[in-house]
Amino acid sequence: MIRTLGIDIGISSIGWAVIEGKMENGNLESKKIIKSGVRIFRTAENPKDGKSLALPRREARSSRRRNARKKGRILQVKSYLSQILKIPLEEMLGGEKLSPMFQTSKDFVSPWELRSEALCRCLAPRELARVILHIAKRRGYDDITYGLDDKEGGKVIKAIQENQAMLVQKGYKTIGEMMYQSYYQKPREGVVGQMESVRNQDGDYKRCVGRSELREELEIILDTQKKLGNPYVNDDFKRMLLGDKSAIKKKEAEGLVFFQRPLKSFEDKIGKCQFFKNENRSCKDSPSAERFVALTKIINTLAYITNTCGILWEDKRAIISQILAKAMEKKSGVSYADLRKILNLPQTFAFKELDYSKDKAENAKFFELKSTHELLKANPNIPLQRQDKIAEILGEEKNWERIQAKLEKESFSAEEITRIKEANLKFSKHLNLSLKALYFLLPLMEEGKRYDEAVEILQKQGDLPIKKSEKSHLLPPLQELAKEDSYFDIANPVVNRALSEFRKIVNALIEQYGGFHFFNIELTRQVGRSFLERVKIKKEQESNKDLNLQALSLVKEYGLSENAKNILKLKLWILQGERCIYSGKKITKEHLRDEASLDIDHIFPLSRSLDDSQANKVLCLKSENAQKKNRTPYEYLGEDETKWQEFVARVFSTKFDRNKKGRLISKNFKDRNVGERAEFLARNLVDTGYISRVVSRYVEENLEFLPLEGRARRVRIVSGSLTTAMRAYWGISGKSREHHLHHAQDAIIISCINDGTIQKFSNYLKEKELSYKDLEYKVQQLNEAEYKTKLALRYPMGDFSKNILESISEIFVSHAPSHKVTGALHKETIYPREHFYQSFGGEEGVKKAIEFGKVREINGGLVENGEMVRVDVFKNKAKGGFYAVPIYTYDFAIGRLPNKAIVTGKNGNIIKDWLEMSDEYEFCFSLFKNDYVKIQAKGMQNPIIAIYTGTGVATASMNFYHHSGFEFASEDERKFFTDIDKKTQIPQFSRTNCGIQTLKVFQKVQVSPLGEIKECKPSKRQTIRLKTSPKNV
Structure with missing residues (x-):
């Protein structure tokens, strides 16, 4: 068999x-x-948004590191200022509360005001320290990551340029003076009772300033203070804060305030070539890589044209060369109109990618060599293979010092390197082929060979290695x-x-x-x-579902038989605006009821296209279909220009999707012989x-x-x-x-x-x-x-x-069960203890909540728990009731195994004590999300299998779900899964808030990937195993 x-x-x-x-x-x-x-x-x-599940952890980790670096840098500045300005360090350091030097009072002067006054009077030590720290804490925007693309960078740069222009136009000496004079304590225009904000608000970039402007401001302030006789400001003071440009070490060159840690190299993150394992993948912006992508698109398009229209080219190499030459000639790229002209295509041919309902559709870009032109603009005399090397370096490094070092190593001149820097090229993506592989492939592809054909030829010649695959009994x-x-x-x-x-x-x-x-x-x-594409598909499916329901409703209303053909007929009737697609005549309810008056026609005849999908079907009058016969719409109506244009306009007025509209007005359809x-x-x-x-x-x-x-x-x-x-x-x-x-x-x-x-x-x-x-x-x-x-x-x-x-x-x-212990340790918002008084019954209740792990103490406040990753189930040895001990990500982080089971209710206003799992209780099993259990509640004859989905701490209950959501296999399943949709009264195949203490049977079972059910053997309670040392939280 x-x-x-x-x-x-x-x-x-x-x-x-x-x-x-x-x-x-x-x-x-x-x-x-x-x-x-x-x-x-x-x-x-x-x-919700299609982003990686690891993104919140990655962003939180990055934020922690960024905050730690900033804290360390500010501490260095404060320590130096304390030493030089003779201010006790304790005055500048704050714990849970604001440090004394920054606490406000009636006599408090805003740092914005001090930054303005620093240009005309000598500041006291504490005033000078506040000005320096005010600038050091928010140092402005600086594109230190050379060539790194930032989707919000354009908005930031625009705001910086506008503020630079304002600085010059209004004659301000510094950014600080401009912000103080223009916005500080100024009424907001058009809003009564509100003041202008000096800093950016959420989603606003208007106050963005460049780091260079802030550096210049601090330099002007220090120079002014020195001239005004401030005894603490001298050249050494200025050098420590602003750096010495002649210094070799980066930290000494940039100073305490503006030192920026250089980004690590991206080189070790770049994958290897699929043919040459020791070669890095090529930068997608290199001229050779752009040429490879362009050739692939050209060759595939030529194949499509041949397959659709039967057009062949005697000298394909010359045609390809001509298209590539056009791309090198036009910086804006080759349009579809250019391609039509080069290939001398008939006017009846339509490109499948284009939406011809738009004006001048063929002006759309077919492809471009954007990065090639950018590289040549910077250094037009450097050959393309050398330009490949430039792109490779720019794709590997984002720190200019390392970029410059690598370019110098490749013997590029100082002038060429300067022009590369000024071009500010943004390269980051890579192909899965190295430059070495591309140099073998490109000559054959320029002859018209497809990628797979070129690979086969090169492997036979021994230029590209053939992968030796070792097959095994199981998939690796x-x-x-x-x-x-x-x-x-x-x-x-x-x-x-x-x-x-x-x-x-x-x-x-x-x-x-x-x-x-x-x-x-x-x-x-x-x-x-992509997530957005899948959202679009889902919307289309939902829309189609709604349309089916609408069509079914009309089928019933008009007294038609409830079958697939009539539902499709009504759907097409709705989408076509109740008109025959070919004649434009009105299709009435009487037509719909008369089987002999309408046809569901195939746009491309079924016997010629073999396409019986709904994408190839329209509704028309039977008389019109009889005239159309075995022809496409263009073959039927195309000879009469007036009728054809009326048909095209009618097609674009329908609610059909873009692809179906394109099919209806298509002028090129290659008939296929029977063979x-x-x-x-x-x-x-x-x-x-x-x-x-x-x-x-x-x-x-x-x-x-x-x-x-x-x-x-x-x-x-x-x-x-x-x-x-x-x-x-x-x-x-x-x-x-x-x-x-x-x-x-x-x-x-x-x-x-x-x-x-x-x-x-x-x-x-x-x-x-x-x-x-x-x-x-x-x-x-x-x-x-x-x-x-x-x-x-x-x-x-x-x-x-x-x-x-x-x-x-x-x-x-x-x-698939979820046994991973990942996620945030707790919610982000830190509340004062008083916030939970009402929930837990005052200070005594809050203390109990902390003891039970319902809330956690962080930075002098309280936070709500993160995700409950596991629940341990115990059973009373004497009475037989079941109890649940919740375990959170926080418990794993601190390496502490909880031992108290959830108890609901309150004694007066104070939450009840949770139950310690002593020797009177025996451990049964641990549950993670999507684990299976065998469960039997009161009133059930036999146990059933259910999927555990979560535990409610407030109700000491659990939630379960039916494995298929299809139909109940027994009356016991029907009794257990009692959730009902309140609107539709349809069973939801789930059970929420199921109390576990009185269950007759409660056992964990294992279900294999193939759906085989096995009972779990008794096991000891697992301790919390940490991948790292316990966190000091």
Whole structure:
């Protein structure tokens, strides 16, 4: 028997199915479903904004380090000022309270005022110290990171330039004087009772100033104070604070106030070339890398034009050279209009990337060599390969001193280096190929060879190494492969999480079934897409769902049969503005009720395009469709310019998406002969996206397949459009996204797809079009018995729908538990103790809350807890009740294992004491989020399996969720999962606020990635294991 594994990979789910069948005439037939399942896991991103889950920790860590550096620098300045100005250091140092020197009073003079007065009178020691510290604490904006892109940098720079202009125009001596005279204690314009702010407010950049202006201000103040006879200000004082430009050491050169720690090199963060392991990847802004990207786009576009229109070029090298020459000639880049002119394309050809509803659509940029022109502008006489070296250095380093040192080492002249600095080029991204590899590839690609063709030629010549893959019984971790081959180095954490779970499933199935002959894999549209793209897809799905409901409502209102055809008819009617797409005539309710008056037509004829998707369907009058026949809209209406322009205007007035509008007005459609239709279908219904290619290579190059003669292609990456088409072709009802089991349904469909399936589907579409268009075809139709026999051959197995339902009804959905101890130790806001008096019952209650770990003491105040990462369950040995001890990230940080269980209620106004887990209680198990438990409450006949989702400290209860969210398997499940949506009264397959003390059965169980349930063996309570030493919090 031949075994196939079908897998549906999503960003938070994996559906899988194992089928077996026999090889007959080169195709897998007589299939049966062996097993199917679903794995659910958390998407590796913040669900609100799509940012990395590690981002809050990274930002908090960066903030702590930045604050520590600033604190250390200010302490150095204060220590020096204390020594020179004879001010006790204690006056300048503050603990939890403001230091004495900065406490306000009636006689307090603002530091802004002092910065202005410092230009005309001698300051007292404490006044001078306040001025210096006021500048030192906020030193202004400075782009010390050469070439580092900053999305808000433009706003900052604009504000700095405006303030510089204001400084000159109004004749102020310093920035401090300007801020004091212009904004300090000045009424806000247009707002009664409010004063101007000298500092920036949230989201405001108007008060941004450059570091150079503040440095100049402090220098002017110190020079003025020296002239006015201030006894403390001399050259040594000034040198210590502002630095000595002639000094060799950076700290001495910049001084105590303006010293800036140089950024580390980025060189060790750059990955290695996928061919040459000792070579760094090339900077994406280098001329060779830009040329490679441009060549890839040119070659792919030429291939698309040939495939669409049949146009061939005798000298492809000359054409490519001409396009590249145009890009070097035009700094703004090559437009689609330029490309049309160079290629001499017919006016009927339309570029698929463009939205022709916009004016002058072809003025859009095809590609540009932006960085190449920037490098040449700085140093036009440096050859392009030398420019590559400049780009490489700029991509590695962000500190100018190191950039300059590397450029000097490469023998660039002082004049050339100066021009590079002045150009302020911002390079940071990299390709996965080194310059060494690019120098081999570019000559062949300039001849018109595709990247893969060029690689194959170079590998045969021995110029590029051939990867020696060692296949194994199980899939290795992707991270291990990435160390050897950067092709598998995927930066997207969402994709990495999905592929990690994919590996777990595949390896578990191989261990259970011993391997597979074939892999059929589909990656949902969301995998590999950015967060914003996925949000857009979700909105489209929600919009389509709403449109379906609207169409269904109208179907009922107009008395039509509630079937898929009528719902689609009403959807198209709504989207087309209730008009025939070809004639523009009004489609009335009477038309909708009359089966003989309307047709759902294929934009590109089905027999010529083999596209039966909704993207290829419109609604029209039957009489109009009869005239259109087997033609495209342009073939039908294009000869009459007036009719065609009216049609185009009508298309753009519809609510169709951009792609469908483009299809309707397309002037270029290459017909396919019968022989190449199935091949075309197979090629276009296989997903060729980057992540799909990674998965294909991941499996093909690393996994041993079961032996099979004469079969080289073992992995097929199936596109979502083919799965959708097969679902309709095999008569499988549309999937519901309300539960998890639809992932397994898709996986079963995916597993049944092979070359024979595609051939049958191709023939089916052809016959469907003929029967739809040609009345004479009905005479040729098979007799009823032959037709039923032929219909049965369509399906992968007998009773296909029934077999699918039986298989998915046996699934126990596996949810990945979250056992990682990560997250913030506590909430950010620090409250005074009085804030919690009402909640806990005064000071006595607050003390108890601190003891129980309900709140934490930080910096003289109280903070709320961070995430509860674990709860330990105990049982009273004598009475049998269950108790929960919560453990937070804070407890892990300090290395202390809590031992008090939650108790609800109050004694008077004071919270009750929590229960110490003494020898009277026995430890049962620990629960993390998404762990499974066997649970039986009062009124239930038998225990059920539920997923633990959290513990409520206020109610001493737990929350649980049903594994599939599909249907209750027993009356006991129905009794336990009691949550109901208040609006719809629909069961939510969850249970919140479930008390655990009176449970009859409460045990932890383990569910494997394949959904196999095993009871957990009794274990000792785990202590808190720290990766680092306990934190002093």
